[in-house]
Amino acid sequence: MKEKLLHIAQAVLIALVILSGAIALPILFRPFYYWHIAPYHLTDAVGLTVEGVKTAYSEMMNYCIGITDTFSAGQLPFSPEGASHFADVRKLFVLDLRVLVIAAVLLCVTLFLSRKSSTRLLGHTSGFWSAVGLGVSFAVIGGLAALDFDRAFVVFHELFFPGKDNWLFYSHLDPIILMLPAEFFRNCAILILAVILLSCTVLILWSLYKRKKTHCL
Numbered sequence: 001m002k003e004k005l006l007h008i009a010q011a012v013l014i015a016l017v018i019l020s021g022a023i024a025l026p027i028l029f030r031p032f033y034y035w036h037i038a039p040y041h042l043t044d045a046v047g048l049t050v051e052g053v054k055t056a057y058s059e060m061m062n063y064c065i066g067i068t069d070t071f072s073a074g075q076l077p078f079s080p081e082g083a084s085h086f087a088d089v090r091k092l093f094v095l096d097l098r099v100l101v102i103a104a105v106l107l108c109v110t111l112f113l114s115r116k117s118s119t120r121l122l123g124h125t126s127g128f129w130s131a132v133g134l135g136v137s138f139a140v141i142g143g144l145a146a147l148d149f150d151r152a153f154v155v156f157h158e159l160f161f162p163g164k165d166n167w168l169f170y171s172h173l174d175p176i177i178l179m180l181p182a183e184f185f186r187n188c189a190i191l192i193l194a195v196i197l198l199s200c201t202v203l204i205l206w207s208l209y210k211r212k213k214t215h216c217l
Contacts, residue, residue, distance in 0.1 A: 135200030
C-alpha cells in the first residue's frame with residue numbers, strides 16, 4: 001500500500017514538474033522573446049533601439065521573477081495600474097518557479113525511495129499516468145484555445161486575475177504593452193503546450209518500452 005501511495009505521489013510530482021517547467025521556459029529563456037523583436041517590428045512600436053527593447057523587457061522580467069523589488073521598464077513610462085498588474089504577474093511567476101523547485105526536489109526524493117520497487121500502477125510507471133492525464137488535458141485545452149485564441153486570452157486573465165481589469169492596458173499610458181503583442185503570448189502558449197506534449201509522449205513511450213522489456217524477460 002505504501003509503495004502505491006509513493007507512486008501516486010510520484011505521478012503527481014512528475015506532472016507538476018512538467019507543467020511548471022514548461023511554463024518557466026518562456027519566462028526564464030529570454031532569447032525566446034528577443035527572437036520576436038525583428039519579425040514583429042517591436043523597435044518601431046515603442047521607438048526604441050533593439051538594446052532599448054531588451055533592457056525594458058529585462059527590467060520588467062527581473063521584477064516579475066523576483067530579482068528586483070521595484071518595477072521598471074527601461075526608458076518606457078508606466079501607470080500605477082500597469083505596475084499593479086505586473087505585481088500580480090510577479091506573484092504567479094514566483095509561485096510557478098517555487099512549485100518547480102519544490103516539486104523537483106520532492107520528485108528526486110520519491111525516485112530515491114522507490115529505486116528498488118517493482119510496483120506499477122496498473123502495469124505502468126508513474127510517469128505514464130502523469131503523461132496520460134497531463135497530455136490529454138492540455139491537448140484538449142490547446143485545441144480549444146486554438147479555435148479562438150483571443151477569447152482564450154481573455155478567459156485566462158479572468159481566471160488568474162479575478163475581479164481585476166488592470167490587465168487592460170492603454171498604450172499611451174503603458175507603452176510597454178506595445179512590446180508585448182498578442183503574437184508573442186500566442187507563441188508562448190504554443191511553446192508551453194509543445195513542451196508538455198513532447199514530455200508526455202516521451203514518458204508514455206518510455207513506459208511502454210519498459211513494460212514490453214519486462215514482459216520479455
